[in-house]
Amino acid sequence: MADINDIRNVALLGHGGAGKTSIAEAILHKTGKTNRLGTVEEKNTISDFDDEEKERSHSIHSAIMNTVHNGKTINLIDTPGYPDFIGAALTSIPVADCCVVVISASAGIEINTRKLYQAAEEAQKSRIIIINKLDSETADIPELIGTIQQTFGTQCRCANLPAADKESVIDCLVNSTGSSPVMDVAQAHTELVESAIEADDKLMETYLGGEQISQDKIAAVFAKAIAEGKIVPILFTNAKKEIGIAEFLDLITNYAPSPAQVKPAKLIDGEKITEIKADPAGMLAGLVFRVGLDPRSNMKYASIRIFSGTLKSDTSMLRGSDKKTIRPGHVLKNQGTEISEIPEGTAGDIITLAKLEELQIGDLIHDGKVAGKFEMPKVPAPMFSLALEPTSKGDEQKLGTAMEKLTEEDVCFKVSRDHQTHELVISGLGDLHLRVILSKMEKRFKLSVTTKKPKIPYRETITSKADGHYRHKKQTGGAGQFGEVYLRVEPAPRGSEESLQCTWDVFGGSIPGQFESPIIKGIQGVVETGVVAGFPMQDIKVSIYDGKHHPVDSKEVAFRAAGKGAFIDAVKKAKPCLLEPIVNIEITIPADHVGNIAGDLSSRRGRVQGQEMLAGNMMVLKALVPLSEVASYDSQLKSATGGQGSYSMTLSHYEVVPSNVQQQVVAQYAKEKEEEAE
Ligand SMILES: Nc1nc2c(ncn2[C@@H]2O[C@H](COP(=O)(O)OP(=O)(O)OP(=O)(O)O)[C@@H](O)[C@H]2O)c(=O)[nH]1
Ligand SMILES: [Mg+2]
Numbered sequence: 276m277a278d279i280n281d282i283r284n285v286a287l288l289g290h291g292g293a294g295k296t297s298i299a300e301a302i303l304h305k306t307g308k309t310n311r312l313g314t315v316e317e318k319n320t321i322s323d324f325d326d327e328e329k330e331r332s333h334s335i336h337s338a339i340m341n342t343v344h345n346g347k348t349i350n351l352i353d354t355p356g357y358p359d360f361i362g363a364a365l366t367s368i369p370v371a372d373c374c375v376v377v378i379s380a381s382a383g384i385e386i387n388t389r390k391l392y393q394a395a396e397e398a399q400k401s402r403i404i405i406i407n408k409l410d411s412e413t414a415d416i417p418e419l420i421g422t423i424q425q426t427f428g429t430q431c432r433c434a435n436l437p438a439a440d441k442e443s444v445i446d447c448l449v450n451s452t453g454s455s456p457v458m459d460v461a462q463a464h465t466e467l468v469e470s471a472i473e474a475d476d477k478l479m480e481t482y483l484g485g486e487q488i489s490q491d492k493i494a495a496v497f498a499k500a501i502a503e504g505k506i507v508p509i510l511f512t513n514a515k516k517e518i519g520i521a522e523f524l525d526l527i528t529n530y531a532p533s534p535a536q537v538k539p540a541k542l543i544d545g546e547k548i549t550e551i552k553a554d555p556a557g558m559l560a561g562l563v564f565r566v567g568l569d570p571r572s573n574m575k576y577a578s579i580r581i582f583s584g585t586l587k588s589d590t591s592m593l594r595g596s597d598k599k600t601i602r603p604g605h606v607l608k609n610q611g612t613e614i615s616e617i618p619e620g621t622a623g624d625i626i627t628l629a630k631l632e633e634l635q636i637g638d639l640i641h642d643g644k645v646a647g648k649f650e651m652p653k654v655p656a657p658m659f660s661l662a663l664e665p666t667s668k669g670d671e672q673k674l675g676t677a678m679e680k681l682t683e684e685d686v687c688f689k690v691s692r693d694h695q696t697h698e699l700v701i702s703g704l705g706d707l708h709l710r711v712i713l714s715k716m717e718k719r720f721k722l723s724v725t726t727k728k729p730k731i732p733y734r735e736t737i738t739s740k741a742d743g744h745y746r747h748k749k750q751t752g753g754a755g756q757f758g759e760v761y762l763r764v765e766p767a768p769r770g771s772e773e774s775l776q777c778t779w780d781v782f783g784g785s786i787p788g789q790f791e792s793p794i795i796k797g798i799q800g801v802v803e804t805g806v807v808a809g810f811p812m813q814d815i816k817v818s819i820y821d822g823k824h825h826p827v828d829s830k831e832v833a834f835r836a837a838g839k840g841a842f843i844d845a846v847k848k849a850k851p852c853l854l855e856p857i858v859n860i861e862i863t864i865p866a867d868h869v870g871n872i873a874g875d876l877s878s879r880r881g882r883v884q885g886q887e888m889l890a891g892n893m894m895v896l897k898a899l900v901p902l903s904e905v906a907s908y909d910s911q912l913k914s915a916t917g918g919q920g921s922y923s924m925t926l927s928h929y930e931v932v933p934s935n936v937q938q939q940v941v942a943q944y945a946k947e948k949e950e951e952a953e
Contacts, residue, residue, distance in 0.1 A: 279553060279621070284625060285527060287299060288364055292333075295353050295356060297315060297320075301514045305521055306524065323338070336567055339609040341610065341625075358922075358923040360687075368394055378405065378406050382893075383422060385893075386921060399538060400504070403510065405519075407512045435510055437457060437511045447464045447467050448464070448467055448493070449490075451465075470500065471506055472496060474503060502536055510522065510523050539582075540560075540562075553582060556585070557583040559644075561581040564637075566634060576627050577631055586606060593643055595638050654686050654687055656926045659705050661700070662726065673722060677720040687704050735808070739765075739849050740764065741849035743841040743843070744760070744844060745844055754828070755828035758786075758836065760834065762818060763818045763845065764815055775813075777816075790824065794834050795819075796838070798838045801839055801842050854932065857900065860922055863920065871915060873898075879901070880904055882898060885897045
């Protein structure tokens with residue numbers, strides 16, 4: 276069992292293809308955990324062990340590894356960088372004490388470089404930047420360093436520099452002279468030392484007074500500055516040739532914070548915030564941050580960062596607010612897909628438990644002394660949807676269950692059933708995301724499906740005030756039914772939290788109170804299925820103000836029908852309209868394509884919000900655009916830029932659909948209804 280001061284929890288983050296998996300592989304090789312350096316090309320790395328990852332040469336899940344360097348245990352999390360799999364990268368941030376953002380020297384800062392750096396910064400994690408692919412012929416490293424400082428701030432300082440032959444790196448903390456083609460070592464040394472000293476007011480005074488500062492003091496303040504995020508060291512590597520790897524590990528083990536040196540994790544329980552001190556003898560509090568099925572055994576594994584306490588195989592523990600106690604059975608450590616048993620997991624460590632079906636990403640596990648949730652980074656809402664139908668009828672249930680299972684592994688993958696069509700709809704962050712999920716489903720659950728074009732999640736609303744009335748009466752023979760309702764609808768502010776705000780304004784007992792609930796149920800049924808084109812309604816206020824009842828024939832079902840009828844009547848008079856999702860799109864493209872792409876966006880009703888120059892003559896174009904116009908943008912962007920463009924989208928808000936588009940959607944809906952009726 277490692278002492279808490281001797282643990283380093285490191286997450287490798289950054290855009291796809293920057294070299295995170297290759298760096299992880301080089302670390303394991305360099306520290307003697309493997310005797311052969313695997314490569315992504317040969318599909319034999321420890322972290323990309325899943326078939327999907329091998330097939331696509333991209334990490335898809337986060338992989339957990341561990342090694343020892345300078346007597347310190349390093350838990351390493353290799354995360355996926357491709358934008359579609361950002362969920363796994365984001366959920367790894369809360370469990371790392373040091374976030375290492377890897378940038379490819381040739382590709383520069385890309386969409387996910389920025390997103391993940393910012394998420395790590397927001398989570399107040401100490402950060403390190405690695406510029407990998409040092410060997411790249413096309414890289415302009417001095418320019419890249421400038422861009423990094425412009426984008427992330429001047430606390431980003433070179434802690435080492437490549438030597439002229441790019442076969443080694445020169446430490447800028449220890450060396451105050453030397454030459455590198457990137458910049459003068461003396462200059463890098465001074466900048467680094469001064470930035471570190473700035474983290475300590477007293478030392479700063481001494482320094483400004485012209486006194487010499489000892490190496491020990493510089494080392495101590497350097498570590499403090501890294502822990503506080505006041506310095507973000509920039510390091511260089513060539514993962515393929517294992518250059519700069521030992522130096523990176525030295526920096527991690529000598530200067531990056533241990534779990535005992537970082538700010539305590541916070542548990543949020545409503546208004547109450549509890550700081551969790553990293554104490555192995557304290558109460559148990561851990562965060563589940565990765566859930567996955569072993570590709571060979573199909574066994575469920577959940578990985579946990581223990582923030583406090585000690586977890587043994589027979590520890591009784593609780594999940595969130597569940598009452599039922601669970602036991603770990605075995606406490607495990609991962610080396611990619613390989614697992615080994617350890618006697619116990621203690622505060623600061625990252626461990627894995629098997630076969631605990633109830634554990635989900637984001638869960639708190641504890642011993643009953645704490646409650647709440649650990650803070651997690653915000654993850655993007657999935658916007659890409661596909662409707663699924665099993666190839667063999669009768670597999671509907673099985674398909675639903677399989678998809679539910681797959682949502683456990685990925686916080687950005689959702690499954691829902693369309694109220695109108697009863698179709699099973701899966702939603703993810705992009706085309707590749709859903710293709711990977713479907714491929715997993717086929718392999719794991721032996722199911723095959725047909726997919727339909729993504730359905731745009733339109734909404735319906737009203738644009739004016741109106742009154743509605745309905746009398747439900749069946750009084751011919753047998754038991755009668757009677758209910759009559761008057762109500763008024765009006766628009767609520769756009770994006771209201773509740774899609775429907777209902778008030779009961781019936782006075783004088785014209786409708787007895789017990790019928791309030793059935794009337795509202797009747798209205799809610801309509802809110803779910805819409806009036807214009809079958810989409811859920813939102814931003815509506817309704818006041819139920821009058822009606823009539825019958826002492827014998829008034830029944831719940833009658834008032835449900837009357838509520839429904841009166842609401843439909845009012846909505847039809849209140850100028851109903853369709854709302855469409857507008858997404859924030861960020862497109863990264865070679866600069867010479869910007870004109871074309873911006874023109875194309877405006878032809879898709881898009882509004883360009885801004886653009887930014889990136890290193891390597893790339894640009895980011897930011898725009899607001901209706902989702903319906905970019906539902907299959909993947910292939911369009913690829914063909915427009917010869918495969919050099921990438922993009923990401925997140926939901927921004929809903930807006931009223933232009934009337935010509937509304938007509939098309941309504942016509943399509945009418946056609947579908949007709950076909951259904953046939
Ligand atoms: N020339 C060169 N190629 C490298 C270096 N590091 C990685 N590569 C190659 O770059 C490609 C991407 O490397 P990966 O390690 O898979 O990158 P990643 O960051 O894990 O990518 P994702 O998993 O998609 O996020 C592979 O073909 C690697 O062999 C390097 O230092 N120099
Ligand atoms: Mg990878």
